[in-house]
Amino acid sequence: MRVLRRRRLVVGILAAAVAAIIVAVTIPLVHLVSAWNAETRRASIDLADFDPGYLVADSDFYDGASMDAGEIQRFLEDKVRDCANDSCLSVLRADLAPRDAVVSQDTGETVCEAYEGGELSAAEIIDRIQRACGISAKVLLVTLQKEQSLISGRIARAPSADALGAAMGARCPDDAPCDPGRAGFAEQVAQGATDLKAYRASAFMRQPGTHYIAYSPDPACGGTEVEIRNHATAALYNYTPYQPNAAAIDARWGSGDACSSYGNRNFALYWKLWFA
Template identity: 45%
Template sequence: MRPNSRSTTSFRTRTLVGVAAIAMVMAAFVPQAALAETEVPPQAVDLTDIPTPDQGDYEGSTGEHEANPGDYAATQEGQLHADTLKGFDPGYLISDAKMYTSGTMSVAQIQRFLDGKVPRCQSGYTCLKDFAQTTRTKAPNSYCSGTYKGASRESAAAIISKASKACGVSEKVLLVVLQKEQGLVTHTWPSDWRYRIAMGYGCPDGAACDSQYFGFQNQVYMAAKQLKRYTKDSSFNWYPVGKTSQVRWHPNASCGSGPVTIRNNATAALYYYTPYQPNRAALAAGYGAANDACASYGNRNFVNYYTDWFGGSGGGGSSQPAPVSVHRFWSSTFDNAHFYTTNASEASKLRTSDRNWKYEGTDFRAWQASNGSCRAGTVAIHRFWSSKFESHFFTSNAAEAKTVRETDRNWSYEGTGFCAATSGTPVYRFWSETFGKHFYTANQSEANTIRRTDRNWSFEGTAFYTP
């Protein structure tokens, strides 16, 4: 007897006897900071010296929409969780390295990321994964040392990549700002105006957005430039690093402010761009709206999206480690078996010493379990081993795992193998009666080719998601 091959939440693969598939290193989860600063009543703080969004050369995203999460989280279909904000530190939203390091994603990786966020766009709309425009060349300047070379029919992924490299701002950060501003990364029916002011750049409180900055390329490039400018222009000095500043809770000044000791340049830049911090009600709401007129969400959502999509920000979010690569091998000796492992040492040993296995690269990513469990917002993948079938069996279905443990002696339970994402890029699953095996891949092109050309494999849909 074997577990049901048609379960929509499981997969099984045969591997080398005695080699533990998906070997995991446990990582402890340690919160980094207290939940939030204590709100200060408006009458207790002198607000006259605290800059407001309409003073000075702000040019960041300071609109009233920062006080309303809108439909951004709704596009996630309930897949996101408030637990991300455990350990939120308003003084350290993201590390300098993670903000100001470009080359974190290639154009192809950005495109795959966007494809995974919106598998299907509503008819009549152009989603970010399909967006393209003719771009203009932008020469180096005081803040962006690289040249942005314009091109025709340039994809959103290419625009993000070029702006990142020209200005030295992480591609991941630009993706997160696109999401927290207009929800463009996950939106399935975006209107033209979302592209027009994609990064919220040049849209101050109490005034119309500046039309000279309209357009997707303009928005992405200018936002990247501005994030760098905040670290170099001495006129931005009201959030000094290493000192305590009063940061408002909301665009409405009557809501008051709270003290924040800003610990690095990247965090200061985010406050210059969006000068509000979330209060306790906003943090408790996760991705949703709080029943509090003084709650704002811009920087809260930045930490939410960065942490859920790319692992810990190195700053104010969860200490959940970043996902690790899953190495994939194939064997003709073992009847078209595939072997998967996150253990880099094990992968290296197989590549150099075992000719039964051919290395096929890193197929997708997953989180390592912490003390045998997965944090909220991820899915535990249960692992079994069978000496009879000389294979491992994996399932994300807790009920199925329970049934196998209690009724099928062919399988020995080995605990949580790893933690998968609840949304993101689909990992597709196939079943072969010919080989008696499951196969899974996050490569959409590979999945499409197998579906069209290889009758040995039956497509079974999405097994789980990879970030």
């Protein structure tokens, strides 16, 4: 009986050891497979069908309930993955100041509804502002990525204070520092969403129609007349006033030439990768 018990004990120990090895191997393997799938998907994305006059549908852009806070949180966790500090958007908590409704003085239309403030997760901030301003959380997520790479990649895993301070590129001109009054993650999301909505609500800057859109800030690089066919596309060109040239489009995720700009190209790429 003692021998039998010892055999059972040895078998039990071996089974536990094998199970531990399986777990230890499987967890990293799951991450590797997921990362491989993400890279495979990324490599398959191109802009062969890129249309500079129609970057995203109005129904997608102005959908203020496109994702709830839980869905945004899961999206951030999936994209950020292995966070190296407490500033990753998957773990970040920040103070959102309460705000009264924003109403256009030019049209009388409400740009953003009032919202309550508080210490919130990044996902809760994005959700609260998308609902107040009627700008899709998906648009905000793509903008956070194309402006400061805060959703996926090396920077997303350890964002700096400067990156968070300019998270949406809101009130951050190409040739000057960002407005210090708009610095901070919550402030950036609020201002960025407000600006994106105000272009239509206030009939401000470019509206649908034919406009000259440059390829880059360098006037020598030229541009083309673009028939902008909806408000969402007009808003994106108001926010980032350049179109990608052929070199930028052909390069996909890489660099084009000296006249290439990447803001609206990257918006199109990440929208296609994550939400198309």
